[in-house]
Amino acid sequence: MIQGTFAILAVLMPLSCWATLGDNAASVRTNQAQMKGTLRSVDHHAYVLHEITMSTGAKVREYVSPAGTVFAVAWEGQFAPDFQQLLGPYYQQVQQAIAQQKAAQQSGEQPQVRQRRGPVYVETSGIVFQQSGHLRSFHGQAYIPQLVPQGVPASDIR
Amino acid sequence: MIRRFGVLLAIASIIGMAACGGGNGGSNNPPSAITNVAVSCSPGTVGSDGNAQCVATVTGTGNFNSGVTWSTSAGSITSSGTLTAPTVNGSSSSGGGGNSNVEQLTVDAGPEPQTFISTNVAYTTVTVCVPGSTTQCQTIDHIMVDTGSTGLRLLSGVLNGTTATVTATSVQDATQSGTAAVTVTLLPVSSFSECLVFLDGYIWGPVAAADVTFPNATAETASNIPVQLILPASGLPTVPSSCSSQNPSGGNGNEGGMSDSDAVATFGANGILGVGLFQQDCGPGCTSQNSAPPQVYYSCDASGCNPAFASLSQQLPNPVSAFATDNNGIQIQLPAVPNGGSPTVSGFLVFGIGTQSNNGLGSAHVYPVPDSGSNAGDMLTTFNGQQYQAFVDSGSNGLFFLDSSVSGVPATCTGNLTSWYCPSPSPANLMASNQGQDTSGPVGTPVPANFSIESAQTLFNGSNTAFSTLGGPLSNTFDWGLSFFYGRSMFTAIENMSTPGGTGPYFAF
Numbered sequence: 235m236i237q238g239t240f241a242i243l244a245v246l247m248p249l250s251c252w253a254t255l256g257d258n259a260a261s262v263r264t265n266q267a268q269m270k271g272t273l274r275s276v277d278h279h280a281y282v283l284h285e286i287t288m289s290t291g292a293k294v295r296e297y298v299s300p301a302g303t304v305f306a307v308a309w310e311g312q313f314a315p316d317f318q319q320l321l322g323p324y325y326q327q328v329q330q331a332i333a334q335q336k337a338a339q340q341s342g343e344q345p346q347v348r349q350r351r352g353p354v355y356v357e358t359s360g361i362v363f364q365q366s367g368h369l370r371s372f373h374g375q376a377y378i379p380q381l382v383p384q385g386v387p388a389s390d391i392r
Numbered sequence: 393m394i395r396r397f398g399v400l401l402a403i404a405s406i407i408g409m410a411a412c413g414g415g416n417g418g419s420n421n422p423p424s425a426i427t428n429v430a431v432s433c434s435p436g437t438v439g440s441d442g443n444a445q446c447v448a449t450v451t452g453t454g455n456f457n458s459g460v461t462w463s464t465s466a467g468s469i470t471s472s473g474t475l476t477a478p479t480v481n482g483s484s485s486s487g488g489g490g491n492s493n494v495e496q497l498t499v500d501a502g503p504e505p506q507t508f509i510s511t512n513v514a515y516t517t518v519t520v521c522v523p524g525s526t527t528q529c530q531t532i533d534h535i536m537v538d539t540g541s542t543g544l545r546l547l548s549g550v551l552n553g554t555t556a557t558v559t560a561t562s563v564q565d566a567t568q569s570g571t572a573a574v575t576v577t578l579l580p581v582s583s584f585s586e587c588l589v590f591l592d593g594y595i596w597g598p599v600a601a602a603d604v605t606f607p608n609a610t611a612e613t614a615s616n617i618p619v620q621l622i623l624p625a626s627g628l629p630t631v632p633s634s635c636s637s638q639n640p641s642g643g644n645g646n647e648g649g650m651s652d653s654d655a656v657a658t659f660g661a662n663g664i665l666g667v668g669l670f671q672q673d674c675g676p677g678c679t680s681q682n683s684a685p686p687q688v689y690y691s692c693d694a695s696g697c698n699p700a701f702a703s704l705s706q707q708l709p710n711p712v713s714a715f716a717t718d719n720n721g722i723q724i725q726l727p728a729v730p731n732g733g734s735p736t737v738s739g740f741l742v743f744g745i746g747t748q749s750n751n752g753l754g755s756a757h758v759y760p761v762p763d764s765g766s767n768a769g770d771m772l773t774t775f776n777g778q779q780y781q782a783f784v785d786s787g788s789n790g791l792f793f794l795d796s797s798v799s800g801v802p803a804t805c806t807g808n809l810t811s812w813y814c815p816s817p818s819p820a821n822l823m824a825s826n827q828g829q830d831t832s833g834p835v836g837t838p839v840p841a842n843f844s845i846e847s848a849q850t851l852f853n854g855s856n857t858a859f860s861t862l863g864g865p866l867s868n869t870f871d872w873g874l875s876f877f878y879g880r881s882m883f884t885a886i887e888n889m890s891t892p893g894g895t896g897p898y899f900a901f
């Protein structure tokens with residue numbers, strides 16, 4: 235019920251808000267963002283999905299749990315988003331996870347460096363991050379596994 | 393340290409008094425001395441015979457003289473600090489003017505210095521010349537061919553060049569001087585720089601101009617087109633944080649390396665030739681039809697680099713679009729690679745689709761893709777009854793699709809290979825189907841595509857560099873990387889260009 239009210243309010247608000255992964259829903263509202271767009275909010279019961287569409291057509295989707303936490307974000311558009319802003323405190327974790335993955339490819343048991351070129355896929359106990367696409371079309375998702383509400387499949391985050 | 397400073401102060405005050413005819417004699421003025429000379433030059437990277445403006449910041453005490461004299465290790469510099477860079481020599485080239493539309497491709501261990509082993513990267517060779525010149529040219533091998541991007545980009549450290557070290561010496565105190573290094577490169581450099589974000593890294597560097605030809609595809613010339621120089625982190629202008637923060641790896645994602653010495657190993661190639669679906673790398677999204685410029689093209693001056701609009705003609709073009717003929721797309725032909733991989737393979741980059749007797753579509757199926765919107769450049773792939781956005785990308789070095797949580801998909805490797813699949817038993821034989829789409833939905837009929845994934849653990853055990861069965865996880869998307877190209881004729885048709893298979897953009901195979 236509280237969720238439903240929240241979603242309706244959000245629709246009526248002139249929107250220039252940008253959630254940060256791991257933030258609570260209340261802070262989402264006050265988190266002034268650089269992007270200006272229109273918001274569509276849908277209550278999926280297990281979570282509320284807020285989709286912000288910018289004038290360029292780019293989209294950011296925020297997944298808010300019943301506990302009021304942004305547990306996942308997804309993005310699509312011609313350009314990659316500002317990850318520092320979108321991932322907030324998790325930006326460094328993602329950077330570290332990617333750096334570790336690259337370092338692992340360059341050492342360890344395999345005799346030669348075998349670098350993966352292409353879409354990014356990192357999965358640690360603390361964060362899952364992936365980005366796919368090509369020039370003119372980027373899309374990706376990031377979520378915090380411990381914060382994903384029970385019964386929500388990872389494939390919902392897209 | 394303090395004592396030395398004191399000595400300098402004393403000397404400076406004597407010189408200062410002499411220069412000023414005794415000074416103003418005020419007893420409350422501190423003694424005149426120079427404490428530091430700092431120099432900066434803009435742009436920090438210039439072309440052969442190009443110009444940079446250098447300024448000196450002189451700090452001191454008292455009524456000091458801020459004048460400096462200029463000198464440079466290469467080229468010449470005026471008394472007001474305007475550097476004229478030295479001439480950078482190239483080789484001569486007779487590029488263009490022939491009748492072949494076919495260039496060589498190789499998949500091998502990569503360019504020198506081989507501190508790494510390249511995996512599933514198709515390389516070609518290009519020749520760049522100072523626009524209009526046939527003598528200031530350079531032929532560069534191991535240029536990665538990428539159907540997932542647009543534009544020619546070259547490592548700055550690979551291009552012929554030199555460094556001009558500019559020195560400003562204090563007029564008042566010749567022991568006080570400052571220096572700045574200006575990188576001088578073969579090709580003329582503009583005041584635009586570009587931030588190009590890939591999925592797993594970014595490149596940053598100035599936009600230069602070149603005539604682009606090929607050693608074997610002698611029919612093709614792209615005259616005076618914008619190309620990008622890929623700078624290492626130590627290069628100038630410095631990468632803006634608004635560029636690196638678009639990349640998940642942040643500053644660590646700089647594919648130009650830390651310095652020229654590790655640039656080739658970091659990038660895995662001497663440059664990249666983007667021959668994808670689009671005529672320009674950014675397109676309308678970077679032009680002034682938008683309310684604010686995106687963080688792609690930057691205008692740079694002495695005070696720094698700021699996002700700027702770039703007209704279509706200022707952007708990096710698809711070099712193929714700039715040809716006079718055979719300019720509607722390309723075909724990549726690589727031979728079949730058996731399970732287990734091959735040490736190296738050789739193939740062809742064929743320019744034009746249906747423009748010559750050797751570049752027809754034949755039996756290839758056409759998969760149209762949208763030219764704009766959030767699925768720009770994507771076709772559709774269906775796997776296990778589920779439909780996914782998909783693309784064909786020679787710049788991806790494997791088949792990247794789904795993850796092990798999806799039924800029927802191989803398990804991810806363990807240890808240091810978690811970004812790859814390691815099926816057991818190996819190979820895993822899989823089937824998907826591909827279909828074109830436009831902005832309103834699927835177009836045409838789905839066509840089956842069989843593929844196999846072998847264990848990366850096994851594949852990487854030797855020194856093979858070409859693998860048709862290499863794959864790794866990626867949720868929600870199918871990326872048909874270079875593994876998919878072997879044994880097929882893979883076509884990429886450029887947007888708005890007419891071909892016998894319809895108007896681009898499309899993939900065909």
